[in-house]
Amino acid sequence: xxxxxxxxxxxxxxxxxxxxxxxxxxxxxxxxxxxxxxxxxxxxxxxxxxxxxxxxxxxxxxxxxxxxxxxxxxxxxxxxxxxxxxxxxxxxxxxxxxxxxxxxxxxxxxxxxxxxxxxxxxxxxxxxxxxxxxxxxxxxxxxxxxxxxxxxxxxxxxxxxxxxxxxxxxxxxxxxxxxxxxxxxxxxxxxxxxxxxxxxxxxxxxxxxxxxxxxxxxxxxxxxxxxxxxxxxxxxxxxxxxxxxxxxxxxxxxxxxxxxxxxxxxxxxxxxxxxxxxxxxxxxxxxxxxxxxxxxxxxxxxxxxxxxxxxxxxxxxxxxxxxxxxxxxxxxxxxxxxxxxxxxxxxxxxxxxxxxxxxxxxxxxxxxxxxxxxxxxxxxxxxxxxxxxxxx
Amino acid sequence: xxxxxxxxxxxxxxxxxxxxxxxxxxxxxxxxxxxxxxxxxxxxxxxxxxxxxxxxxxxxxxxxxxxxxxxxxxxxxxxxxxxxxxxxxxxxxxxxxxxxxxxxxxxxxxxxxxxxxxxxxxxxxxxxxxxxxxxxxxxxxxxxxxxxxxxxxxxxxxxxxxxxxxxxxxxxxxxxxxxxxxxxxxxxxxxxxxxxxxxxxxxxxxxxxxxxxxxxxxxxxxxxxxxxxxxxxxxxxxxxxxxxxxxxxxxxxxxxxxxxxxxxxxxxxxxxxxxxxxxxxxxxxxxxxxxxxxxxxxxxxxxxxxxxxxxxxxxxxxxxxxxxxxxxxxxxxxxxxxxxxxxxxxxxxxxxxxxxxxxxxxxxxxxxxxxxxxxxxxxxxxxxxxxxxxxx
Numbered sequence: 091x092x093x094x095x096x097x098x099x100x101x102x103x104x105x106x107x108x109x110x111x112x113x114x115x116x117x118x119x120x121x122x123x124x125x126x127x128x129x130x131x132x133x134x135x136x137x138x139x140x141x142x143x144x145x146x147x148x149x150x151x152x153x154x155x156x157x158x159x160x161x162x163x164x165x166x167x168x169x170x171x172x173x174x175x176x177x178x179x180x181x182x183x184x185x186x187x188x189x190x191x192x193x194x195x196x197x198x199x200x201x202x203x204x205x206x207x208x209x210x211x212x213x214x215x216x217x218x219x220x221x222x223x224x225x226x227x228x229x230x231x232x233x234x235x236x237x238x239x240x241x242x243x244x245x246x247x248x249x250x251x252x253x254x255x256x257x258x259x260x261x262x263x264x265x266x267x268x269x270x271x272x273x274x275x276x277x278x279x280x281x282x283x284x285x286x287x288x289x290x291x292x293x294x295x296x297x298x299x300x301x302x303x304x305x306x307x308x309x310x311x312x313x314x315x316x317x318x319x320x321x322x323x324x325x326x327x328x329x330x331x332x333x334x335x336x337x338x339x340x341x342x343x344x345x346x347x348x349x350x351x352x353x354x355x356x357x358x359x360x361x362x363x364x365x366x367x368x369x370x371x372x373x374x375x376x377x378x379x380x381x382x383x384x385x386x387x388x389x390x391x392x393x394x395x396x397x398x399x400x401x402x403x404x405x406x407x408x409x410x411x412x413x414x415x416x417x418x419x420x421x422x423x424x425x426x427x428x429x430x431x432x433x434x435x436x437x438x439x440x441x442x443x444x445x446x447x448x449x450x451x452x453x454x455x456x457x458x459x460x461x462x463x464x465x466x467x468x469x470x471x472x473x474x475x476x477x478x479x480x481x482x
Numbered sequence: 483x484x485x486x487x488x489x490x491x492x493x494x495x496x497x498x499x500x501x502x503x504x505x506x507x508x509x510x511x512x513x514x515x516x517x518x519x520x521x522x523x524x525x526x527x528x529x530x531x532x533x534x535x536x537x538x539x540x541x542x543x544x545x546x547x548x549x550x551x552x553x554x555x556x557x558x559x560x561x562x563x564x565x566x567x568x569x570x571x572x573x574x575x576x577x578x579x580x581x582x583x584x585x586x587x588x589x590x591x592x593x594x595x596x597x598x599x600x601x602x603x604x605x606x607x608x609x610x611x612x613x614x615x616x617x618x619x620x621x622x623x624x625x626x627x628x629x630x631x632x633x634x635x636x637x638x639x640x641x642x643x644x645x646x647x648x649x650x651x652x653x654x655x656x657x658x659x660x661x662x663x664x665x666x667x668x669x670x671x672x673x674x675x676x677x678x679x680x681x682x683x684x685x686x687x688x689x690x691x692x693x694x695x696x697x698x699x700x701x702x703x704x705x706x707x708x709x710x711x712x713x714x715x716x717x718x719x720x721x722x723x724x725x726x727x728x729x730x731x732x733x734x735x736x737x738x739x740x741x742x743x744x745x746x747x748x749x750x751x752x753x754x755x756x757x758x759x760x761x762x763x764x765x766x767x768x769x770x771x772x773x774x775x776x777x778x779x780x781x782x783x784x785x786x787x788x789x790x791x792x793x794x795x796x797x798x799x800x801x802x803x804x805x806x807x808x809x810x811x812x813x814x815x816x817x818x819x820x821x822x823x824x825x826x827x828x829x830x831x832x833x834x835x836x837x838x839x840x841x842x843x844x845x846x847x848x849x850x851x852x853x854x855x856x857x858x859x860x861x862x863x864x865x866x867x868x869x870x871x872x873x874x
Contacts, residue, residue, distance in 0.1 A: 152523030
């Protein structure tokens with residue numbers, strides 16, 4: 091039968107990710123991909139996980155394989171208490187919910203909070219996966235300007251005066267796609283603003299542990315605990331294939347997220363949560379994180395040096411202190427979707443930046459460059475080729 | 483802040499499961515629970531899983547821990563081809579989508595198919611988790627009568643003549659909550675009906691492998707391949723904590739389920755899928771299934787014998803050939819929610835059957851009895867106590 095006539099009204103808003111289509115070329119032999127957004131496979135602690143698996147079965151036995159609470163696996167929630175403390179997030183285990191990656195919690199937040207036409211304030215550009223998670227709930231977007239220091243507080247204030255929003259969604263540290271970080275001054279300003287306007291903020295924080303230089307900044311959750319839903323994940327510091335994320339939300343929201351999650355997937359995988367619990371509580375994250383950083387830092391440096399050397403005049407790019415991405419901007423009018431096939435023809439893939447904007451026709455001259463999936467030499471070669479293609 | 487004012491319109495439909503509240507007493511010491519719906523922990527192949535984990539890492543390395551396709555982990559989809567063939571479901575790997583338990587696919591189906599007010603036809607009583615998965619999408623229910631042989635085709639036909647439905651949701655084999663199985667004649671009749679009325683059927687099949695007596699029946703998917711979305715899971719035959727389910731849907735629906743899943747959780751856990759793939763392709767399910775059955779069959783027999791012996795006159799119950807549940811009905815007017823606290827006071831928990839009906843005030847005299855979580859002796863004692871409480 092043809093199910094096209096059976097689709098819900100909302101399903102029309104759920105479009106095939108253009109990036110997904112672009113990325114189909116990435117697996118071609120010889121391609122150097124700057125297009126991905128995924129961790130290096132060599133960053134996964136394979137042997138450690140085998141050891142953790144045995145520990146988990148000894149410690150929890152069948153409980154690690156059984157149905158569990160929608161709120162999360164207790165030992166994982168307990169381990170997260172200590173993990174969150176250095177970020178200035180002081181909570182007890184019961185305050186924490188676990189999710190199937192942070193994507194799972196973005197979906198639950200959309201389900202619980204968004205009626206059709208509700209407004210969500212987002213950075214411009216913003217994380218595409220969040221737009222995809224919210225899309226089925228049919229919100230409208232209020233886009234807030236950003237610059238090198240992240241979200242512009244004056245732009246946020248003007249928007250909040252003009253319109254009422256269901257929530258503000260931010261990736262304040264080493265943002266995807268720009269790599270930019272909200273400065274300390276701006277964090278304070280944003281915290282003040284959301285308190286003053288009584289606005290809920292969703293702080294999505296997958297990258298802050300991947301810091302290569304500079305001092306850590308306080309989370310927005312620590313600056314405005316009552317106003318912020320904090321989302322974390324083990325995807326960038328352990329392994330994304332476990333699909334383990336977590337969330338600290340105001341109590342009045344948390345209970346609805348739990349009910350939503352019961353319907354969505356009952357609960358997050360017990361084995362994955364048990365492995366993550368052991369990784370945190372056994373001190374393995376602290377031991378393994380320097381290995382991940384020592385893998386990514388030189389790759390980022392190699393890319394930044396190559397950009398300096400090979401990119402044509404008229405280009406600017408971000409110089410993030412961590413994370414997985416560099417954001418480049420060409421001269422106005424240069425359309426990166428037109429450049430893309432020429433780069434692919436020379437075996438280099440990237441993502442045109444326009445796909446990260448909630449509004450159409452923004453950022454046509456931008457591109458997102460990822461440096462976690464290739465070694466320094468390949469990265470330098472890819473940027474050299476891209477420089478030639480862009481200069482042509 | 484108080485998020486109550488921020489909730490979406492739909493969120494009011496998402497109620498706390500009454501069962502969840504009831505089950506809070508289950509963990510009290512000394513309680514014999516006939517209330518659960520979960521596999522016996524001693525049915526999990528713990529040692530085998532440790533072995534499979536090593537095999538998975540040898541075979542797939544980092545790929546078992548990396549981000550994966552929303553459609554599913556290829557080796558798992560390939561292994562499912564052979565697994566589905568004996569059920570008369572002849573597909574290629576690309577026809578199969580994987581999900582975070584079958585619950586994850588129920589949610590995706592609701593998201594993709596249901597606009598507010600759309601009608602879903604369900605058995606009366608039906609699986610509560612499906613009602614919870616569909617609730618956020620605000621459907622109305624068309625309830626179809628059932629008897630000892632499952633859904634009554636004449637009732638379905640009358641309903642389909644009267645109303646148009648988005649889909650029909652069925653658990654045709656060893657249903658939750660009744661344990662009942664749709665007879666062969668009725669399967670043929672239902673397949674004819676959905677073809678004739680061009681209706682989509684969601685066949686949820688978590689229990690059919692747990693057959694203790696009698697011959698297997700053909701899946702509805704095999705009788706009307708074009709009209710049926712088939713949902714399967716490893717939760718009852720491997721371990722629910724892995725959260726691994728799968729689905730075979732018409733192609734015109736499948737592509738939308740993939741897009742929905744990207745937003746919901748990106749993809750199902752890679753490690754879980756890799757373990758499940760190895761469990762199937764290595765022939766371990768075939769070897770382990772008899773162990774699970776030899777655990778449950780005597781428990782079911784013990785419960786059936788005890789019902790015969792201890793339940794007061796005026797009660798009837800199902801005698802399923804497999805699965806995890808027996809459904810009992812008392813004399814009209816006897817309200818099992820009133821009996822419940824008396825049973826709990828004597829350390830026996832069950833679930834009043836009314837919670838499994840989409841309409842209020844149905845089935846007050848019914849109860850669901852699970853026999854997978856206690857040994858034969860405890861089951862007999864629990865039924866004896868329950869018989870006394872019911873006779874009082």
